[in-house]
Amino acid sequence: MKNIQKMLEEHGISPSFQRMKIMEYLMHNAVHPTAEMIYQALHEQIPTLSKTTVYNALKLFSEKGMLVQLSVFEPEVRYEYNKEPHIHFKCSRCGKLYDVAVDFNCLKDGVIEGHKVLEHHVNLKGICRECLEKEKADNA
Ligand SMILES: [Zn+2]
Ligand SMILES: [Zn+2]
Numbered sequence: 001m002k003n004i005q006k007m008l009e010e011h012g013i014s015p016s017f018q019r020m021k022i023m024e025y026l027m028h029n030a031v032h033p034t035a036e037m038i039y040q041a042l043h044e045q046i047p048t049l050s051k052t053t054v055y056n057a058l059k060l061f062s063e064k065g066m067l068v069q070l071s072v073f074e075p076e077v078r079y080e081y082n083k084e085p086h087i088h089f090k091c092s093r094c095g096k097l098y099d100v101a102v103d104f105n106c107l108k109d110g111v112i113e114g115h116k117v118l119e120h121h122v123n124l125k126g127i128c129r130e131c132l133e134k135e136k137a138d139n140a
Contacts, residue, residue: 032078091128
């Protein structure tokens with residue numbers, strides 16, 4: 001929690017207990033949660049937490065560049081802590097959203113075919129390895 005407090009302060013955010021808990025959840029649960037999922041996960045241990053607080057904190061973190069907002073093949077926004085560049089793979093069977101590492105060296109200078117890259121949003125959809133394994137097992 002100490003590190004999170006420092007991190008928030010460095011981004012010019014006053015580190016309230018609730019904000020720190022929300023950021024902690026995002027950093028330790030790389031499941032690309034929606035605001036609703038974060039609220040559901042935290043409101044039992046923080047009874048004073050309101051949905052508005054969650055929404056406001058997510059908005060603030062996003063504005064400060066600490067979070068990435070995703071809307072991958074779905075209308076509801078999901079959030080993730082801003083880390084190494086990666087792309088997303090959504091399983092159309094179980095609905096899980098996976099992080100996939102790809103080689104971003106081609107974007108090293110941030111320029112592709114003369115265009116300067118500031119963000120990337122590459123989304124893949126298919127059947128995840130767990131579902132494929134399950135399918136194999138079911139057919140055996
Ligand atoms: Zn799946
Ligand atoms: Zn991700």
